[in-house]
Amino acid sequence: MKSSASFNRKLLSTLIAASLTTGVYAQDQGLEEVVVTGIRASLTNSVNVKRTSGSVVDAISAEDIGKLPDTTIADSLQRIPGIQIRRSAGEGAQVNVRGMPQVSTLLNGEQFLSAGSITTSQPELTDIPAELLSRVDVMKSSEAKTLAAGVAGTIDLKTRRPFDMEQGWTFAGSAEGSQGSYTDDETGHKVAGFAGFNNGDNFGAIVTVTNSKATMANYRYGMYSEGWYRGYHENVERDPVTGSDKYWPGYATPTDLTNDGDTNDVLFGTIDYGATNKTTERERTGISGSVQFQATDSIELLADVFYTKMDQGDYVNGLIADNAWSSYDWISPNPSANVVNRGKAVGGNGKDFYTTSITDLDAVRVLAKSETQMSERESLNFNLQANLELTDKLSGSVRYIHGNATNDATRNFADAFITSGAQHGLSTNVGGVKAPVNPGGYGPDRVPVVADFSGKHPSFAYPEGFGQDINGYGLVSSFADQNRDEESTLDVFRIDGTYDFQDGVKLDFGYRFADREVVRDQYDYVAPFVVKDANGNDVTVYSKWRDSGLEGVKGGETIAQTFSFTDLQDMGLITSISDFGPASDGNSYYFIDTNAMKNNLAFQEKLYPGNVRVKDGAESYIVEDKTQTFYVQASFEGEAGLPYQANVGLQYIETDLSITKYERDFTYTTVVDGVTYPTLDGTPRTITGTDVIERGFNDFLPRMNIAFDTSDNTKLRLAYTKTMQQMDANLLGRGRIFTTNYDSTNNVFKSVSASEYGNPYMNPWRSENYDASFEWYFSDSGMVSVGAFRVDLETGIATRGTKIDAVPDSDGVLRNTNQIDLTVTENTEGNVMKGWEVAYQQGFDFLPGAWSGLGTTLNYTYTTGEGSQKDFYGETMPVQDNSKHQVNAVLWYEYDQWQARVAYNYRSERFMSRQWIDGNPSAMWSAPTAYVDASVSYDINDNVTVYLQGTNLTEEYEESYMQWTDVVVDQNIYEARYTLGVRAKF
Template sequence: MKPQRFKRHLVAANVTLILSGIAAPVAMAQEVAADNVEVLEIRGIAASHKRNLNEKRFSEGVTDAITAEDIGKLPDVTISDTLQRIPGVQIRRSAGEGSTVNVRGMPQVTTLLNGEQLLSAGSITTVQPDFSDIPAPLVSAISVHKSPTANMLAGGISGTLNLQTLRPFNLEQGLTLNGVVEATRGSLSKENDHKLVAFAGYRGDDMGVMFTASYDTNTLANYRYGTILTSFDLQGEQTGDKRDFNGDGDNNDSYLSQRFHGMMDKQTERDRLGLSASFQASVTENLEFLADVFYTDMDDADRQQGLMIDNARGNIWAYSDNFIERAPGPLGGNIYTVNQAELLVRRVSSYSESLTNDRESTNINLQLNYQGDGPLSGSVRYLRGDAERSHTENVAHSYLTSGAQHAAFTNNTGVATPVNPNGYGPDPIKVDFDRTGKYITLGYDQGFGSDVSKYNLVSTYSENNFDEEATLDVLRADGTYEFEGDHLANVEFGLRWGKRDVERDTYILVAPMTGGQFTADVMWKDSSAALGDTNGDGEVNVSQGDLTIGNTNFFTDLPEGWVHKVDGFGPASGDSFYMINPEALDDPFAFQNALYPGNKRLSRPSRSFNIEEVTQTAYLQANFDGELAGIPYKANVGGKYIKTSLDIGQYIIGDGRPCSLCTAANSTGYEVLDRSYSDFLPAANITFNITDDFLLRAAYGKTMTSLNMSQLSGGISVGRTRAGDVLAAELGVSPDLLVAINGSRNGNPDLEPWRASNYNLSAEWYFDASSLVSVGLFKMDIESFIEKGQVMMALPDIDGVVRREVPVNTEINGEGGSIDGIELAYHQAFDFLPGVLGGFGTTVNLTYAPSDSANVDVYGAELPIQDNSERSANAILWYDRDGLQFRIAANYRSDRLDSLGFGVGEGVLPIWADDTLYVDMSASYDITENVSLYLQGSNITEEFENIYAQWEDNIVTQNVYERRWTFGVRGRL
């Protein structure tokens, strides 16, 4: 075996390789023979900090890492919370917990498990997993690879995340036991949650086995103020709101208003189970066998309840002396907003919703590693993944107001009645609106909503339900051939075959309804909605006597336990109102059948699909190790060829089904579309050891990320109309034939994947074993984005004959963009200080990453790439000495473009998320060598998120998260 460079750090390098799992099995085989590895126990913040720096220092490319301080103990509560400490990594939150991850501004990030593809139940149709369903104790380390290498699995546009688990040969000889018991309580939920973790491992001379189990329950509370459903109106002369907003004597100005306002109490309940097992054995002197199982199971319910105001088919009228002039308007005047006003609203409703998920996934890895006596080594690996997810949505929409101004029901007597005859009204309700304080507030007259007899459940439905499942099969072979001599150290090569099958069935719940001679299946069970043409006059019109569902469901008549009183909506409101308990909505069938018997599933073919993706990969990478002009260097140059084949099954959508008030339609056929594309992805990385402690790195690579399955497939809806004389003559058909004129497709199988070219240049100074100062420059040229647009397609007329191409609205590959940035990092352990001060250390990093896209705001100013924060930073102060450990961490993220609204002014209305600063802490004390107590606090300052439309004071939504405290006991043998 060829001697390795940088021998002074051989032990550190070996520790890094061993504890990183077999993310690159060939590299492990070539670098370190198992018999020569010194297994070290790494515990505590300081030791984990050194390991992180070693991982970065000896990596093949531009890499950052975070490692567990002990078995099953990442430094933060969730995997995403841990990842946000890495430069250039930004996270999104779900119920206050970290969930999805961006690297350098892009969410197209691939996650691997021990170097290979991970199939997660939270990412069956997507590339990036939702980390909320992966228990953190199963993971021992996380690497973030920001520059690609040829031997790394392709998938991340801006980076690749590698979750690493322990293996038995990482353990000391003999039996290892570890256990955790902890309790958590939130400042808003007031619930006592818990977590149990158990680890057992045994390592003998030639074999080892280990098992980890983690179970936790969490009740996460947060509140949403402002726009409950993100929707806006531009009120003005064109909408009939003929008012002089600015007192200039004309009505040509416009008022940008929110269509919905409210206060929502949101709680997420999660039960999470994770199991992992690993077996490792030396079959012969040269052959090692490895088997891993990684299992996750999470049941969760996202429940929300609150009071919502809107105008129900009209505008919310705002009266104020402080309309704010914003931008030129479409009628020659100006656009105005208001921050304090008296709102006159026609509908006030009590809204409850439950979204449930049942997620389960299993990933199995079987692997043989070969290290021969000669220059050849290699591995063969088979992976199997299975995942499934069941999702339900159930809504109860109740009125406090009568609805007399806009909604009525007609029962079998033919008498039109307000949908909520006992409700407030018919005069509009006055609501005081104010967003000038810390929180958005809505004020009602005293006593409003306190009488439970005023409430009526008017509308209920269950839609967007789906069952989805996926399988993953991977077979790969990797090899390394060593060379003796200068510069060329070895050549790595490999072949990989992977197949991923995804199936989704989307459905709604419908119940049979009968009115007169008319019978229909109904999804939107809304008291004011017509069942159909029940009087036989050829029209559907309630005012003309057509029957509606016609039910009243007063709160006082509902089953016991369905209705409860909610006292306040967090820190912004102390008002009390009555709500349908969202827990009663968890079972959609039971709830819907109790009101409208006979519910059944009705598939939505426009949202259902089957996709098979097959990838074939070959890579070749040359690794170099030597000196240039007396400067030691390491480099790798190579490329991988990937062929992707897709079989995309989707439905052709015809006319509406015999279903009143439904979003489903008939399927007139099923088609399987075949397509394939190929990519060659070159990659090159080089590292110069300018001195013993100073490194320069440069990297270049092309990256490609597959699209989300839901972006590739979905039903095609065909719009048709009577041909008429002119078109009939052109097509040679009858004037009465219904011909295709347009279409809509939920997904586009012709979309190209995300592609980018990445450039990296960095300098790293390791000025002692626990310290680093680094600066990195990066650039990403992104070929295209996915956006809404039109394509021309040949679609059939009503007789099934295709006669011409028509425009179809779908997703298309739009114009690309770029992200250029700089990352700065400083790590230091102050172990040179005297006494207790020597236990301190710090980590600080800053990222500046401006981006550009083809979109502009209302003034024509260029907008960035969505979800990218131009600035992000982390600051951590830690202490580790004499059994006492403490860490406080702050994470900052500047404004990010959350979404795009409708066209206003010179561009589109941008919806921004304001900057945030989250602060977390942890402390632990080793009572004995084997028993520790610890305390963790997440979001200890109760930071919350403001969402604003174009202007920073125009806050439209607030997401208020809670503080959570965790106390735990950890034991080990």
């Protein structure tokens, strides 16, 4: 286990070299004289946005993004009441507003494409560098002129514009280095540069460029194959006719595992247990530019470009004990552990359900797993705009937006055995000679392992010396599946107009046409194998699974081969790892080097040449969404007992959807160079054609916002809005997936059930939203606000079971005359999200001397909503991924040349999903989290600032549990990260 990192000589020398050689770099906070100056000025800017807005809005300014101790935009957004985030490798990534993911993201008031959320509506902001932005607005109630608004809320990213700058040239920049408490041998960097010119008359241009790279620890303990749970039955009786177990899975003989005097209970367990060394490497590049030209007194021309690119690698090496997906008699409570009776599940199998915190594993298999997942995200968005002053009263704009985004992802897996395979009867058959798949591995006995979840972090104890001899390792299985290429294009043309009656009344109106297409291609790599059948004849088969224990033909030879680690070490493919974070046991274990797996095709070709790419029609689709929007909005102010400002309007949206799905046959074959070959189970089925579904619908969306000035410094806001947002493309386009079993009698695979998680006939998200808030502005940067909200979702999503006709077996013959089960996704009745928010911020400038530099920002959000799923005891679960309670507390200081902040974020537990464990429904939860971040900076002079930041200072981790808080399923371990940097402006 590594201790928390301090800044060593390597880091300091890197930072010094960067500050001396980089030149001029830019960052949001590098533009203090352009946008805001200092923490108080940024808070003042945010207060002004909220106070003068026509709807319910919260904002963070450039100082908030740049100088809060936050790494991503999402990290900064979590400071706003009502916003919850999920993390990826410890960094803020996905964003909820008021407990819901149905949130739209705009760029300068218009839709754009983010490569992180091509198929989804939920914002995923890890690929957008914060340095490119000057402000972020969160619109919780939308106006009629707010186009492409989200159901729960709308996030509007604001970039800089040249005419906002002072006259002349402006240069600014920053350079920083970072380290993590676990990855302290990896130094990250970020550099940014800004140049801007404003001639003070009719022309201006700016450009910002930024690049960053970091390696972050992201260890995982507990369950490796998330979602695969089991209840282990004690009582096993042999059926006198078939000889099989009546209760499956179970023990060979009746056993009283729980010491309650009977053998008729269920013990909670999982498919596998282990500890993984996982690191995430991210490199971000961002470029934004803007040109403004005042062509005439009445015509302003504007052009924006916004480019982002992020390359990410996730590298996993895990020591995993599992049941080999075959034997279910491998767990029992440790004698030292408490065994807890949880009672009987509602809708379960009628047996008592038990849990234990320390489990003895009679491990059927122990794996040294290696996994590399690579993604390349890239997006480019253009905005061409003309702002027109047609008369003294009539003005408007014409805009054309084009966006293109791609997200290409690959996966590569290598499973090495440390056990022999004899424990579960997995053997090779080459030339009629059978042997365990890993003859040099541990065995033939099972491996005694103790999985202890009773402490802060899980631990896993193996026998003395286990896994220490490289000769005991063998690569038994590898595959490269579920790779995907995603691409989206967007074209928007819109005309907006405003007629100002100049007596407090304005009329906004406009038209918008948008065409967005999402193309998703998922594919596997399959390799050829020449094997002998039962008669000794050569047969060529293609397989996705390169498993040395997998038969190519029934009764014939097995495909692939087992590669000994000693041979692979000579090929430079082996590494030794002892670092598993807090769960390290002091031993080193051998793994396939994940760096050698970055190019998944090249790695597979090195072991098994001849791979071909086979498209998975069940997971591929094309979705095109065309909309025409007309809107009209009247804004006016007056007095009705109290002064007020209001806007009332209507949007009309006409939507045309075209969804292309792929038809497939049911035979296990693939065509390579015009020749048809048989394939083994798991290989995607041949695409035979397409099915295009076209739909259209219309929406009328009234919206109203009104604010009363209850005094010179207080406002009462009321809002009613109706919203609509399209379903995620995955929910519309994904196809039908069949679950198969092997039929040994006919030597075929039979489809026994199916699931369809994409449904092209589902309606969009629709809701009616209500907001009420009271705001008190007691100083330029001081504010107290209290708000209540309610979101009535008209539509929801649920799965339903039904029956369909059976499909042909793998040889094309239909043998099953009975129907099979189909799980479908469909619209269901919506639910209600409601809650309230309270916020307070103030600078204590009334205090004497240096104490006047103190200030604080505090907020609390309560959000609740009832879902449709039941837990173990039949209680209705809340909406998924929503935390009922969220708290933010920021203490800041700004005096003379010093600035400092400490930020705290608390999020209560959240419901993740319901899992079925042999008929026992259980609710899976994510435990509460509390993150602490801090930063301090010092202005050396008017032009140069040095700063130090720390994120996740307490090394907070995220933990999931099954129904009960003491039944831990897994943990994701994040590290503390420390950053030292310098900023300059000229």
